[in-house]
Amino acid sequence: MKKGSIFVKPRELVVPGTLLVQGPFKNGRGTFREGNRIYSTVVGLVEIRGDLVRVIPLEGPYMPEVGDNVLGKIVDVRFSNWVVDIGAPYEASLRVQDATEERIDIMKTDLRRIFDIGDVIYAKIKAYNEVNQIDLTTKGMPFKGGPLRGGQLVTITPSKVPRVIGKGGSMINMIKRLTNTRIIVGQNGWVWVSGRNGELERLAIEAILKVDRESHTQGLTDRVKEFLLEKLRELKERGVITELPKIDEGKEGGGNDGKT
Amino acid sequence: MSDAPVMAGIMRDRILNLLKEGKRIDGRGFEDYRDVEIKTNVIEKAEGSAWVRLGETRVLVGIKVDVGEPFPDLPDRGVMTTNVELVPLASPTFEPGPPDENAIELARIVDRGIRESQAVELEKLVIVPGKLVRVIFIDVHVLDHDGNLIDATGLGAMAALLTARIPKLEYNGETGELVRLDEYEPLPVRHVPLPVTFAKIGGNMVVDPSLDEERVMESRITVTFDETGHVSAVQKGEGGSFKLEEVMYAVDTAMRKSSELREMLLSSVDRGLP
């Protein structure tokens, strides 16, 4: 560590305006710099890696970044594009040529037959420019970018997405395996959960919301596993499921179903 | 601030750079008012009126006096209200319609300054306690907006109040008849509170900001003093912030500047202190 003072502990819970460090540090997300001092701008957990100081927010809007995979909802169909709500401060746009490999004659095609209002799509952020225009693409996305059929949509705080996915997909894999569901976690905090069994689907959602709510606490993975197993035992007693799923750690599971 | 049109960047830079050298864009010192001109009794139909020019800012204030009921909880006081109209002819940023937040804030700052110092002797404006009192309307028409509407309005309101003449009334207690006599008397005024407004620009405090200065200011503060050395209103306006020392500077400077303004006002209305 270079010279400088650190006024907070790792993973300390801070509020806006808290002095974090002074000296030769770089300020990352959730902070602002004044002179050689760095302060937090959000309620969140401090993270200092090398000389980079960040605060992982516990609440806050989704800020789009090029390359993010997000879930979105079609809110309007225009002449040659769709308007998509991705939960960001700005509406996103999906142009026809970014939606499909086929050549489409927009004069003759009703775009609503491809994506209609209310459809949930899975898209990548292709561009995010200085006038806050967000361009999406669904080309090459899993599930052909949608529309997703069945399942449910839940929202979590975008900054907690990494926690829900877990290291190397550990958390999301566990939830999927134990609840036998398909799950897509968008970087924007929108999560699609689909299971053949309604009760298991609901259980998966409960687990995801638990991670969202308790993201700032320790031992979360174990606790979520305990929670799921307990609920599963209850479901078995009630005859909803016939046997408990096996917990073989480290095996595939496929990670985020939305992984490209 | 928020509703000001975009300002040319070079003007902003010029204003800020000059301030760093201790100068203002129009050559004034930090504590100088622009040129002030006051004319009174300019509207014959009004019981009192004043036209004020502060630099290129022009406001017209009219006093109308009526008879009405007192507030139930203030049976022994006349009624006074202040209203400001930012009419569209005065600025491209003013829209027709009911008073917006800028007009309301302006009216309320000036009203508070007058009311809280009890400048108008409202207790002398009672005809029948609890039933019938004089109602004083202070109506402000902004005619040309070149910054610092607050101080221009404060000056105009006091000039109009000081020169207003109201008809004498005769009340017949038995018949309940109220007769308006052909005799006039001055409106009873006991204090002369005047607002002094500062803009904070690039950390500098300047008095009487022009419109160009208002467009680049971070913040604004107004302090209203009367001639007894009492403060009867303070208002920090717009965004930005002040240090305690800056507030103290504003208070002390306002005390000085308001007494200069008061002297000028009283000589222009040809009156001594009430």
Add this chain to the structure above:
Amino acid sequence: MKVKRVEAMMGRPEGLKLIDENGKRLDGRKKYELRRIDMEVGVLKNADGSAYVEWGKNKILAAVYGPREIHPKHLQRPDMAVLRVRYNMAPFSVEERKKPGPDRRSVEISKVIRGALEPALLLEMFPRTVIDVFIEVLQADAGTRVAGITAASLALADAGVPMRDLVAACAAGKIDGEIVLDLNKDEDNYGEADVPVAIMPLKNDITLLQMDGYLTRDELLEAVKLAIKGAKAVYQKQREALKEKYLQIAQEVAGNE
């Protein structure tokens, strides 16, 4: 209509003393004592951020929506987010029913509250959007604007809107010739002046300052300094309230193990 001070003198009960011979005020407080203040963060489901503040008999709810798209479009600013503030009093919040909707007083208060919050926000991070702050006064007992600012600042932090600092507020005033902290309704009615102040505590930046009443220069400055002290105490409670939401979850989780 603002007729408070004169009204006070008229309506003031005969022989009423706002400060007794032991230096105690009507509600038993000392001169420099705040009323009881309770704060809770994250109290509403729909809002992006929310807070509830009970300050003496004041009951105040604040909610934040955004940053979000602004309509109509011509209101948007190309270089920063627009902050909108609506301070509103419920009809049942005061002794005599208040006509619903904005009056001149609430329009002015909304404007000065916006000015008090704005310097704390990094609005330049969200061009072309709006951040809406709604403050609902459910019960009023003097000092609603400082309680409202305090609640709004918590709601903004709860919404994750990036801030340079929290904004904490408190009022001081003059009653029976003495400068005291945090006037309640009776003191405001029968007192001589009220001085609401908001600060960003990190650097002691004053973001709201008003005075309604009649004070000498020295009294005014004494009141401002006292209100700043009060706001700093309020700030400590804000920090605790913001952390409390998460500490509670952490404790609950730990307790289950």
